[in-house]
Amino acid sequence: MSLRGVWQRIASFGAAILISATTFAAATPEGTQVVNSTFDMIQDTVFSISCMSASCHSDATKAGGLSLAKDKAYDSLIGADAFNEKGAGLGWKRVVPGQPMKSFLMSKLLSPAPGMGELMPLGTKGLLPAQIKAVREWIAAGAPRDGIVKAAPNLYNLSLPKQAEIEPLEPPTRGVQLHLEPFEIQPGSEREVFFAMPQELKETIYVNEINIRMKEGSHHFILYRIAKGEPPLSVFRDLNPHDPQEFKMVDREYLIGSQTSSYHVKFPEGVALRLEKGSRFDMNSHYLNLSGGTLYADEFCAPDAYTGEVYVNLHTIPESDVKRLLHPIFNSNEKIDVPHGETRATTKTWKPGANARVLMLTSHMHRHGIKFEAERLGGQPLYETQKWYDPDTVWFDPPLNVAPGDGIRHTATHRNHDRPETLRFGYTSQDEMAILLGYYFIEE
Numbered sequence: 001m002s003l004r005g006v007w008q009r010i011a012s013f014g015a016a017i018l019i020s021a022t023t024f025a026a027a028t029p030e031g032t033q034v035v036n037s038t039f040d041m042i043q044d045t046v047f048s049i050s051c052m053s054a055s056c057h058s059d060a061t062k063a064g065g066l067s068l069a070k071d072k073a074y075d076s077l078i079g080a081d082a083f084n085e086k087g088a089g090l091g092w093k094r095v096v097p098g099q100p101m102k103s104f105l106m107s108k109l110l111s112p113a114p115g116m117g118e119l120m121p122l123g124t125k126g127l128l129p130a131q132i133k134a135v136r137e138w139i140a141a142g143a144p145r146d147g148i149v150k151a152a153p154n155l156y157n158l159s160l161p162k163q164a165e166i167e168p169l170e171p172p173t174r175g176v177q178l179h180l181e182p183f184e185i186q187p188g189s190e191r192e193v194f195f196a197m198p199q200e201l202k203e204t205i206y207v208n209e210i211n212i213r214m215k216e217g218s219h220h221f222i223l224y225r226i227a228k229g230e231p232p233l234s235v236f237r238d239l240n241p242h243d244p245q246e247f248k249m250v251d252r253e254y255l256i257g258s259q260t261s262s263y264h265v266k267f268p269e270g271v272a273l274r275l276e277k278g279s280r281f282d283m284n285s286h287y288l289n290l291s292g293g294t295l296y297a298d299e300f301c302a303p304d305a306y307t308g309e310v311y312v313n314l315h316t317i318p319e320s321d322v323k324r325l326l327h328p329i330f331n332s333n334e335k336i337d338v339p340h341g342e343t344r345a346t347t348k349t350w351k352p353g354a355n356a357r358v359l360m361l362t363s364h365m366h367r368h369g370i371k372f373e374a375e376r377l378g379g380q381p382l383y384e385t386q387k388w389y390d391p392d393t394v395w396f397d398p399p400l401n402v403a404p405g406d407g408i409r410h411t412a413t414h415r416n417h418d419r420p421e422t423l424r425f426g427y428t429s430q431d432e433m434a435i436l437l438g439y440y441f442i443e444e
Contacts, residue, residue, distance in 0.1 A: 033156035038138050038149040039074060045155040046131050047073055050121040064117075065417060066094070074145055077105060083417075086115040100139040109135060118387075130158055166215050166261070169311040176205065178223070178281060180214075180310040183236055185289040187305060190219065190429055191238065192286040196226065198234040201279045206272035206322050209315035210256055212263040214308070219286035219429065221310050224252035226280040241427040252282055254330040256312075257437075267359070270323030271441060272316075285310055288429065329361070329438035331410065336432045338368070338416040338423040346414070346434050349377065351407035354442050357399035361438040363391045363410070368423055368432055371413040377406055402440070410436040 035041050047068040051057045057068040064083040067076050082092040082104040092104040100106045107113065108120040109132055119126055126132070130153045137152040138144075171177040178197060185191045214221055226232075228251050255273065287308040333348035361383045363372040369388035375381050382400070385392040402408065412434030416423040423432050 033154070035148055035154055035156065037146050038134070038141075038152050039143075039145055041152075041155055042134055042138060043068075043070055043073055045158065046127065046135065050127065078143055084115075084117050087117075095139055095143050097143040098140065100136045103139050106136060106139065128158065131155060163306040164216055166213055166309060166311070169211055169213050169313050172211075172313045172315045175207070175209075175316040176201070176314045178283065178310075178312040178314070180221075180283045180285055180308070180312075182307040182309045183285075184305050184307055185217070185287045187289055190286065190288040191308075192219075192241075192284070192427070193308075194232070194237040194239065195283045195285075196232040196234050196237075197281045197283065199280075201275060201277055204277045204319070205275050205314070205316045206319055207275060207314045208269075208272045208317045209266040210264070211313040211315070212256075212258045212260075212310065214258075214261050214285070214310040215306075216261050217287050217289065217306065218261060218308065218310075219288050220257060220284075221286075221312075222257040222284040223255045223312060224282040224284060225255055225275065226282050227251040227253045231280045232282070239427060241431075254328050255281075256328075266315075267326060267439070270321060271326050271359070272322050272324075273326045273328075274322075275314075283310065283312075324357075324441040326359075326439050326441050329358070329436060329440060331436040333410070333412065333434040334425040336412075336414060336423065336425045336434060338414045338432075340416050340420050340422070343370070343413065343415040345411050347409060347411045348434070348436075349407045349409045350436055352402055352404075352440060352442075354404055355444075356402040356440045357443050358396055358402055358408075358438055358440040359399050360393060360395045361408075361436065362393040363412070364388075364433055364435040364437060365391075365412050365414070366429065366432045368414045368416055368419075369412055369434070370415050372410065372434070374408050374410040374436060376402075377409055382408060383410075399441070401443075408436065410434070 047057070048070065051068045057064070057066050066080075066083065067073065077095040078097065080094045082088045082094055084092075084104070087104050087107075092107070093102075094104045096102045104116075107116060109127055110119075112119060121127070127135075134152040134155055138149050141149040141151070168179075169177065180195055183191070183193055212221060255275075285308050289306055329350060331348060331350040333346050335348075336346050338344045361374055363374070363383070363385060365372055365388040367388055371386050372384070372388075372391065373381070374383035383392070383394050414423060414432055414434075419430075425432060425434075
């Protein structure tokens, strides 16, 4: 399971605030709710809604060493050093009372400078202008713990739009459309489901182009082919991250994946994925619903359940136009072991065992990942990113030749700065992954 790359964060890719404050509905109560404390208002209407997922700034996880829980947020912000390495090196504090433009919090809410990390809330287009203004005015007024900052707008009466609907994709002129029908995600939770499509492919197809469209809030989507064995029933199957036996028992082959609400890729002319007649698909979707959490619903809004939904178009070309058959790269290193307070690198090698031509590479880590690198076995650098959330993607033109006996070594570096227990591989948004992704074809 990228906002700009081909795809990211595959197979329970996690740990991000993927949902903007503009994603959820806040039902405006009758009348005007009185603001008794500007900071408490910001806590209730900003931090508790948009920053408190199970894997980000909750008190349990403290992403970036920051807890925004109701009883911890103020002390965690005022005068505290920025966790970001570059920001800390420049002497930034999270909140400098009276100086919003010298406060790291405002930088993260507006437009972080290079090396200062991502815009927050992560994976969104940012807070609403009124929310940003409230935070700015609160800091400018000295960041008081109690009392009212008159210049700050009343966010209790800010109406936030509901989760956006999606417009279905038009079926492809030539090809197959798949539809994962709506399923519900309760407030303050994450849900990962599998759904085996009941239909078999009636003929062998060759996929040269892929479109995916899904409702906002998606953590990732993956399309698998059921390789062998009895297919599961065509019902929603929830992944139990503490006992993922059902996930492992079904023999699947990874085909495509995305974590963006809109995804499109077209392969070079004559290059296509071959899907055999009789193939069955298993669709895997993971959503996070960040509404609710520690929010006091009676005071502000009733957190909403919302729905996940996905459309997939597989555009095909005639067999006579196919010159090269495409194969996915999905090389996952599950040997992740990072004790609290330590930084460790995890390495694994992908070997095609044939004369491969690699078209593209990208990566996946969760929020503790600070660097992902890939190189030839001989040491030639091929890929590097320091972004776990929106990792870079590299396309090779001409395709990269990986000869028999050669391979690609990938190294993921994770820093366990906030979890008291050892950080290991896992399926939830709080665990970690280290996956090399890509596509290649074999040169005969």
